[in-house]
Amino acid sequence: MMADYTVRDQVAVIELDNPPVNALGSAVRAGIYDGIRKADRDPNIKAVVICGKRGTFCAGADIREFDGGKNGPWITDIGDFIDNMKKPVVAAIEGFALGGGLEVALFCHYRIALKTVRVGQPEVQIGLLPGGGGTIRLPRATGLKNALDIITTGNHVPAEKAAKMGIIDQIVTGDIIEEGIKFVKSKCNIDTSLVCLRMKTVKYSGDLDDISEAAMTKVKSKFKGAIAPIVCVKSVINSAKMPYEKGIDTEKEHFQDLRHSSQSKAMRYAFFAERAITRWQLPSGGNYKTAKPLPVKTSGVIGAGTMGGGIALCLITSGIPCILVEQNQQFLDKGLEIVKAQLMRTVQLGKLSTEQAKKCFTMLKPTTNIEDLKNVDLVIEAVYEDLKLKREIFEKLDRICKSETILCTNTSSLHIDSIATATKRQSKVVGTHFFAPSYIMKLLENIYGTKTSAETVATVMKLGKTIKKVPVLVGSCTGFVANRMLKPYSEEAQYCLEEGSTPSIVDTVLMDFGMPIGNFQVSDLSGLDIGFRIKREAARKAGVELSKNSRFFLGQRNCGLIEKLYEAGRMGKKNGKGWYKYESLNGKPIVDPEVTMLIEEHCRSLGIERRNIGSQEILERMQYAMINEGFKILEEGLCTMAEEIDVIWIYGFSWPKYMGGPMYYASQIGLKKIYEKVCYYHKTFPYSMHWVPSSLLAKLSQIDLPLSEWGDVAQGRKLVNKL
Numbered sequence: 001m002m003a004d005y006t007v008r009d010q011v012a013v014i015e016l017d018n019p020p021v022n023a024l025g026s027a028v029r030a031g032i033y034d035g036i037r038k039a040d041r042d043p044n045i046k047a048v049v050i051c052g053k054r055g056t057f058c059a060g061a062d063i064r065e066f067d068g069g070k071n072g073p074w075i076t077d078i079g080d081f082i083d084n085m086k087k088p089v090v091a092a093i094e095g096f097a098l099g100g101g102l103e104v105a106l107f108c109h110y111r112i113a114l115k116t117v118r119v120g121q122p123e124v125q126i127g128l129l130p131g132g133g134g135t136i137r138l139p140r141a142t143g144l145k146n147a148l149d150i151i152t153t154g155n156h157v158p159a160e161k162a163a164k165m166g167i168i169d170q171i172v173t174g175d176i177i178e179e180g181i182k183f184v185k186s187k188c189n190i191d192t193s194l195v196c197l198r199m200k201t202v203k204y205s206g207d208l209d210d211i212s213e214a215a216m217t218k219v220k221s222k223f224k225g226a227i228a229p230i231v232c233v234k235s236v237i238n239s240a241k242m243p244y245e246k247g248i249d250t251e252k253e254h255f256q257d258l259r260h261s262s263q264s265k266a267m268r269y270a271f272f273a274e275r276a277i278t279r280w281q282l283p284s285g286g287n288y289k290t291a292k293p294l295p296v297k298t299s300g301v302i303g304a305g306t307m308g309g310g311i312a313l314c315l316i317t318s319g320i321p322c323i324l325v326e327q328n329q330q331f332l333d334k335g336l337e338i339v340k341a342q343l344m345r346t347v348q349l350g351k352l353s354t355e356q357a358k359k360c361f362t363m364l365k366p367t368t369n370i371e372d373l374k375n376v377d378l379v380i381e382a383v384y385e386d387l388k389l390k391r392e393i394f395e396k397l398d399r400i401c402k403s404e405t406i407l408c409t410n411t412s413s414l415h416i417d418s419i420a421t422a423t424k425r426q427s428k429v430v431g432t433h434f435f436a437p438s439y440i441m442k443l444l445e446n447i448y449g450t451k452t453s454a455e456t457v458a459t460v461m462k463l464g465k466t467i468k469k470v471p472v473l474v475g476s477c478t479g480f481v482a483n484r485m486l487k488p489y490s491e492e493a494q495y496c497l498e499e500g501s502t503p504s505i506v507d508t509v510l511m512d513f514g515m516p517i518g519n520f521q522v523s524d525l526s527g528l529d530i531g532f533r534i535k536r537e538a539a540r541k542a543g544v545e546l547s548k549n550s551r552f553f554l555g556q557r558n559c560g561l562i563e564k565l566y567e568a569g570r571m572g573k574k575n576g577k578g579w580y581k582y583e584s585l586n587g588k589p590i591v592d593p594e595v596t597m598l599i600e601e602h603c604r605s606l607g608i609e610r611r612n613i614g615s616q617e618i619l620e621r622m623q624y625a626m627i628n629e630g631f632k633i634l635e636e637g638l639c640t641m642a643e644e645i646d647v648i649w650i651y652g653f654s655w656p657k658y659m660g661g662p663m664y665y666a667s668q669i670g671l672k673k674i675y676e677k678v679c680y681y682h683k684t685f686p687y688s689m690h691w692v693p694s695s696l697l698a699k700l701s702q703i704d705l706p707l708s709e710w711g712d713v714a715q716g717r718k719l720v721n722k723l
């Protein structure tokens with residue numbers, strides 16, 4: 001049994017024991033169930049303590065079991081039994097009580113916790129609802145409003161807040177089991193039915209239908225396209241509408257429906273993908289197990305623009321002092337204003353108190369003197385994308401900084417070696433690519449160069465976690481993984497415009513799929529000048545002219561629309577005109593007939609016949625071109641597993657988690673179909689390099705291998721005999 005049963009001072013102590021997080025697998029559930037029945041039967045036992053081993057209570061149901069059909073008692077059987085017990089049962093919580101873990105605690109008559117504990121019902125984040133009575137019992141403990149909030153967001157609640165909400169009865173210090181025993185013995189003379197949550201009514205104020213409608217509207221707009229939050233609201237409302245038993249039965253039905261839904265399967269995949277990518281390895285052999293990160297106690301950021309300011313903010317709000325360097329006082333002052341405004345916003349959102357924000361700000365040391373960086377542990381360069389400038393900065397940093405300092409570049413496209421070779425410490429140079437807005441977006445694409453050491457990689461992977469990002473390690477190539485895959489995706493979007501579509505049609509198709517924002521809206525946000533400059537730089541490097549009126553550029557299909565919009569003074573949202581027009585800086589995109597005319601004129605002048613392009617074709621062309629690129633990336637060893645690509649898209653480009661990421665999506669469609677379509681488009685559009693089929697995709701399309709093994713095939717770790 002995966003729950004230890006011992007007796008101390010006439011109290012039965014049931015300790016959950018399932019490493020690493022005491023997940024409630026079927027054996028654990030059986031262990032708890034047997035334990036409470038044994039304690040109830042034994043006349044020498046006066047009370048029960050339920051707690052967990054290894055410093056944590058329980059992280060919920062064993063998510064891996066949801067795909068199989070493991071049996072064991074249903075979790076609410078435990079609750080039903082405790083509800084009828086005369087002997088008091090206390091949950092003694094340390095670490096986490098999450099999901100089914102909190103539900104077990106809510107079955108108990110009492111809950112005590114250490115101050116450091118976090119509780120929550122995070123099921124919604126894996127496309128589920130709390131299926132062990134959580135939607136019915138939590139509202140009885142804390143009221144409808146709090147329960148709706150906790151269950152629909154999945155956010156963790158710190159112990160003291162949970163105590164104020166009525167979820168925890170007492171905060172304790174010291175040994176949790178000793179405290180549990182002391183606490184529960186003091187309750188032996190109290191009638192358990194008086195404290196049993198089943199017997200309580202659900203508190204709320206106002207009209208239930210109004211509460212339900214408001215909660216539905218909120219989750220539908222906040223979690224667009226996701227089913228689980230809607231079902232969570234329904235079930236929590238049932239707690240106030242239905243008798244306890246009916247509420248529980250309905251909850252169980254909802255749980256089973258969600259458990260088998262494609263959305264939950266994709267989100268469970270994403271949960272484990274996020275953990276798999278922490279097991280990084282370098283081609284040279286260094287890996288997450290062997291490499292030790294260096295401490296980062298002080299940091300520096302060069303460039304106080306929107307990106308650099310946001311990066312500095314990530315550092316100081318995570319407790320890492322940061323020296324922010326700009327070339328002159330005017331730019332520095334502007335950067336500081338950006339940091340201050342973002343900090344204020346964080347306070348307004350309730351994420352930091354005014355005091356905390358003030359304290360953070362004192363950790364920022366603005367300067368115009370790069371020499372001030374000499375003693376910091378790590379520097380992140382975030383100046384604009386100019387190789388010459390970056391090399392100059394790295395050469396200077398190499399001279400100024402102590403020998404241990406790690407030098408990071410926030411380049412979004414340049415090869416790491418092309419910057420690292422400006423220094424005599426190539427093993428300490430690494431890419432740390434943040435995504436705009438850098439304070440908000442969770443992805444941190446860490447890029448190793450040929451000579452980057454495992455220690456340096458370990459340091460930036462750890463730093464990523466410390467500053468609350470999701471760090472993914474990738475190899476170096478133009479655009480790295482994220483932007484390299486984005487290129488065919490947005491090129492296909494532009495080709496669709498030339499062939500007959502419009503920015504708003506393309507964007508609507510993407511948003512209907514589940515993307516929070518369309519391709520052309522993103523382009524307007526980043527600024528059309530960025531796209532234009534990238535193309536101009538590519539032309540300059542190749543020693544050719546950039547021509548907006550040519551259908552070919554560097555031997556490839558070309559769409560000159562960006563150049564035409566740029567020349568028409570359309571810079572994007574920042575000047576109110578891009579692919580759309582905007583009435584204000586915070587305004588919504590409005591279809592602009594001028595852009596439609598410009599596109600039509602572009603087609604006329606180049607003799608391109610426009611046609612109706614269906615939404616399926618738009619989606620397929622954008623996604624399959626990008627997926628094909630993903631397979632090439634795996635094939636080239638720039639990623640070691642397909643999961644890395646999915647996490648990059650989820651956290652860098654807000655790919656809907658309930659669709660698992662583009663590689664997972666491909667696995668659901670079937671690689672055979674994807675490969676056939678890629679071949680078809682390659683034939684149809686022979687001048688687009690991105691349609692040349694990936695040989696890995698070709699290989700995998702012939703066999704049926706789980707996504708978790710695609711990287712192994714690419715790297716030759718798994719040999720496929722059939723081929």
Ligand SMILES: CCCCCC/C=C/CC(=O)SCCNC(=O)CCNC(=O)[C@H](O)C(C)(C)COP(=O)(O)OP(=O)(O)OC[C@H]1O[C@@H](n2cnc3c(N)ncnc32)[C@H](O)[C@@H]1OP(=O)(O)O
Pocket residue numbers: 020021023059060061062063064065066074075096098099100101122123126128129130131132272275276
């Ligand atoms: C048929 C079943 C009937 C049950 C009916 C009741 C239904 C209840 C629904 C649920 O309870 S669903 C689960 C709800 N709980 C969660 O979503 C919590 C998930 N875990 C986390 O958020 C985090 O892991 C943590 C607990 C906050 C700890 O974070 P930390 O960063 O410290 O460690 P990780 O790297 O995330 O995790 C360590 C290790 O543990 C694995 N793991 C964590 N939680 C679970 C879990 N609930 N089930 C299975 N495995 C879990 C995680 O995958 C890591 O292992 P890996 O090998 O590195 O992947």
